[in-house]
Structure formats: structure tokens, C-alpha cells
Amino acid sequence: MILEIAEIYIRPNTQPAFESAIRESVDKYISKAKGFISFELQKSIEDETRYIFLIQWETLEDHTIGFRQSEQFQYHRELISPYFAKDPFVHHFNRRF
Amino acid sequence: MILEIAEIYIRPNTQPAFESAIRESVDKYISKAKGFISFELQKSIEDETRYIFLIQWETLEDHTIGFRQSEQFQYHRELISPYFAKDPFVHHFNRRF
16 A cells, blocks of 8 residues: 655635535546545645645555556546646655554 | 644665654654644655655644643654754645545
8 A cells, every 4th residue: 555645736715616626536536546545635724725635545556557547637637737836746655654 | 633744855875763763753752742643654655765744633732832842842853853854844734525
């Protein structure tokens, strides 16, 4: 199991629309992907334009190949990318303890 | 409940010593703090000098006042700051879903 952490900065005053869009994407696309385990949307207290996605996948390739190279990834990005203030920063993590 | 996310970059080739130090700090100091709920150490797959702490607290102030202004925070920082390549970047988050 690996953890994807995506750091997202959105355009000011688009929080409700962005949250609605990512919820729709999780329901329709992300949660349907092979290897998907769980999704959390976390919103920064200090910067109201900053969000973190915490997404657990069975394997790294379930995200980087299975989901990212799918048609569903394009639909996902079409839903949420209009709100981005800059490109997301995405890393994958192994839990050490 | 809030989530503290701390992004840490450490000096190259100090991973085992750093992981040992943060484990000691969690055992001795962080987990003993009022309002502490849970701690995860996550290590980046793409950048072996990058770590994320995911720390759940009952309230924001349990971290920012209760822990950060305590003597235990000084001991915690003495244990792990020798490994830092730069200052940690810390935000607090509310889970949206």
C-alpha cells in the first residue's frame, strides 16, 4: 500500500465549486479505479486556497499507470483543473511507522 | 480534530538516524502531549530526503500552544533538527470529506 499526497493551490473564492468538483470526481472516477483504497480531502487552516489530497492505493502503478493513463483521469482533470492556481505537486509515500 | 502536516527535507544519507530520532521523539514527547491523537511518518518514494509527518490533534491549540510552547518541544527539536536540510513547512488542516 502506498500513499499519494497531492498539494493543490486553487484560485481565490472558488472553494465551494472546487470541493463539489473533487467530490464528484472521487465518486465517479477515482474511487472506481483499480487499486483505489481511500481518499481524504484536507483543507489548510492557514491558507484557504491550499488543499491536500491523501489517497491510498494498493500499488504505486495502480496510480501512476492504471489511473493516470486512463480515460477516467482525463475526465477527472477536466473537472478539477479549472480551479487550479498552479500545477499540483504530487509525491508517493511509504509509511515508515 | 485537526491534522498537522509537516514537510521535512533532511540532509542526504541521514535517513536511518533521522527515523530513529523522530521515533524516539514520538515515544518520549509528542505522544505524551495533551490532545495528541496519532502520528504517521511517511517517506517519499520519489525523493529519499523528503518526509511528511501526519499528526492528529484534538484542537489546533493543543499543537500550536500546548505542545509548541512546552519544554518538550525544545527536546523534540534538539533530537530531530540536526538532520534538517531546511526549515520544516507546517500547516494545519480540517478534513472536508
